[in-house]
Amino acid sequence: MSVKEAKFTIGSINSSPEDGSLVDVDIGSQNSLINTGSQGGGSVPILNRQLRSISDYGRQSPRSRDNSLSEGDRKRRKPLHHSSIPTYSSDGGNLHHAVDAQDSATLNRVRYYQRLQPDPVIVPDHVLPPHIFSVFPTGVVTDAQGKQHSIITIFSIWNTMMGTSLLSMPWAIQQAGFVMGVVLLIVMAGLTLYTCYRVVKSVESAGKNGVLVEFSDVCKAYLGRWGEIVSVFFSLSALIGAMIVYWVLMSNFLYSTVTFCYDRIVGDDPTANITESSVVCVYTSNNTSLPPPSGSTTFDEVWDQTKTVPLFLCLLIFPLINFKSPTFFTKFNALGTLSVFFLLSYVCKMAAGWKINLNFTDTESPHYAEVFSWNFPALTGILALGYFIHNCVSSIIRNQKRPENNGRDLTIAYLLVALTYLFVGVMFYASFPLNKDCIADNLLDNLPHSDPLSFAARFFLLFQMITLFPLLVYITRVQLMDQLFGKAYPSVKHVLALNTCLVTISVLFAIFLPKIGTIIRFSGAFCGLAYIFTLPCLVYLLDQKRNGKLTPIKIVLHGFVILLGLVNFIAQFLLL
Structure with a gap:
């Protein structure tokens, strides 16, 4: 050859x-x-x-x-990640690229990194296009590497959980009885902490290869498509419940704020139902507090807390919730922490003036306090929402500098939340100078509209909720629209229709059922049944089964937790 x-x-x-x-x-x-x-x-x-x-x-x-x-x-010659881009001819004979050259290069570059090893790899940040990056909405402070310290993680969780449940805590303790209320506050904190920890561990396990996942993705991996749908549905239910409570409270605070200003302008200072130490005994019906009856003046007819104010509120809120991006409202997130500290200081001031007013023996005493009450499910329902952070905890801890401390930081955060609830609930309940049945499901309703500090608290909370409500609507829109249409903003018509439905539901509750205690306990028990008690336990049991570590004792204990969630939800109907 x-x-x-x-x-x-x-x-x-x-x-x-x-x-x-x-x-x-x-x-x-x-x-x-x-x-x-x-x-x-x-x-x-x-x-x-x-x-x-x-x-x-x-x-x-x-x-x-x-x-x-x-x-x-x-x-x-071209770089490795640049491939030939198909072209097509237009009617005029000009050649056009079918896709953008930069987008095509980015896609091929990502494919190149994925081929470096069999398992998914983390693509370097400098490779990804800048438009996919977004600012974390809670404004978490990170270091130069984009990681947050434990102290930031702890207070982010604490600030996120602190919400409207804080205002109802004295009423919830009154419903359960003093001793039973304190015990349930601690027990529910431990129970929800455990299930939240199970959520964190399942997300960590699913995302250990660098893939960013949420708990709904974990549910889909273990339970199939229906698991993802259930998790998203109950997450949306919690958001809608929070929006309803916000609308009721905003109507309440707007009514009180305008009434205070009106009384100052016309020189009228109403003192109806105000007793010693400037405390209002709210009229009660079936152990559920109601707002005090309004007067018969023209102003009272036009400006009614449950009949007209929720409708007037639409003029203020509806334009704000139609923004395509809520970036502007995220700048006011710090108000949440300030409002909590202001409320703590205000409760301390009132308690110092009222002193301790508790009597566990004399049933005829105006300060008699029950040790135990069969209405305690009202407290467990409220706490199910008060300790609820399971649907967003993975986003908060994702940038943790030391992920091995997630369990410790989560425990500290829950401990702070429980102490805050105990402080406000016990302090207000123990020092309340009137009959304990007079405690309202919104503790500010027990304070007169003419009190300057009460006015400041209501105005401060009103402004905070006005800035937070568009964020709740935005998160709801993103989750729902993404599931239905694959995009967060499909069109103006879709967004307007969704926002109209959400506002209508909120207004109807504010008019016909303006009882935040009842709304919170039903919303918390309903959402908690799935997201707190059931889904974390099911995912954990299935994971243990896959790994061959499932034991009968684990099945019994986690089955009992699921049963507690079901009983808690059913018990809410027994209090009607």
Whole structure:
């Protein structure tokens, strides 16, 4: 066999040398044409020299390689992640790219990184296009590496859980009895802490390969499509319940704020139902507090807390919730922490003036306090929402600098929340100077509208809720629209229709059922049944089964937790 007829294969180098022919050399993504220049019997030495030249080419620097190539070859060379982009001809005969060149390059670059190893890898940040990055809405402070310290994680969880349940805590303790209320506050904190920890661990396990997941994705992985639908549905239910409570409270605070200003302008200072130490005994019906009856003046007819104010509130809120992005409202997140500290200080001031008013023995005493009451499910329902953070805890701890401390930080955060609820609930309940049945499901309703500090508290909370309500609507819209249409803002018509439905539901509750205690306990028990008690336990049991670690004791204990959630939900109907 002559040299001219030989075919050489060296790695990815294929050559069929002929006299004066070209050797096609493929090195990685580099393609070049090299003239063998072989003449007669000198083909072998020439070919050897060409192969040495190829080897030298591979050892050259990129700049040297460019210099060694012809001008035409350099024009054809592209980076590895750039592929040929298909084109099409328009009616005018012009050629157009089917996709953007940069988008195509980014996609191929990501594919390249994914091929580096069998398992998914984390694509470096500098490779990703900048438009996919967004600011975390809670404004968590991170270090230079984008990680947050434990103290930030703890107070982010604490601030997120602190909400409207805080205003109902004294009423909830009155419903359960003093001692029973304190015990349930601690027990429910431990129970919800455990299930929240199970959520955190399941998300960590599912995202250990660098894939960012939420608990709904974990539910889909273990329970199928219906698991994801159930998790998203109950998460939306919690958001809608919070919106209803917000609308009732905003109507309450707006009514009180305008009434205070009106009384100051006209010089009228109403003192109906105000007793010693400037405390209002709210009229009660079936152990559920109601707002005090309004007067019969023209102002009272036009400005009624349950009949007209919820409708007037639409004029203020509806334009705000139609913004495409709620970025502006995230700037007021710090108000949540300030309002909690202001409320704590206000309760301390009132309790210092009222002193301790508790009597556990004399049933005829106006300060008699029950140790135990069969209405305690009202407290467990409220606490199910008060300790609810399961649907967003993974987003808060995702940037944790030391993920191994997640369990510790979560425990500290829950401890702070429980102490805050205990402080407000016990302090207000123990010092309340009137009959304990007079405690309202919104503790500010027990304070007169004419009190300047009470006015300041209501106005401060009103402004905070006005800025938070659009965020709740936005989160609801993103979750719902993404499930239905695959995008957060499908069209203006879709958004207007959704916002109209949400506002209508909120207004109807504010008019016909303005009892935040009842709304919170039903919402908490309903959402908690799935997201607190059932889904975390089911996912954990299925994970243990996959790993061959499932034992009967685990089945019994977690089955009991699920049963507690079901009993808690059913018990809410027994208090009607």
